[in-house]
Amino acid sequence: MWLRQLFKELRIHHWTLHEPVNLAVDNQAAIRIAEKPVSFPLAKHIDVRHHFVREEVEKGKITLSYVKTSDQHADVFTKALPGPTHAFHTKALGLVPAEKDANAEEQA
16 A cells, blocks of 8 residues: 555556555454454454554455465564574565675676
8 A cells, every 4th residue: 555655656657556455364354354344342442543454445445365374475574483484485575685685696
């Protein structure tokens, strides 16, 4: 959403800006709460001002899709992960250590 707004402000027009942003979510309860505009007894504590995602789903600006926790690559940015799990997610995202980037540039 932030990137979409930045593109608008920079007057960069691209066809993908008109498509909904897809969020890969590993919490099925969160998806149900966001997609159904009904009251959930266990979610009463959520303040109305925190319903941004629900509102954007209703407007068609965001779609939500379920992804298994083991396949949630964004976890590398938000959680302390065991070494092999961290390596799996960073590789899937195409991230490499900075020293590898520098060495690749020197060899080129």
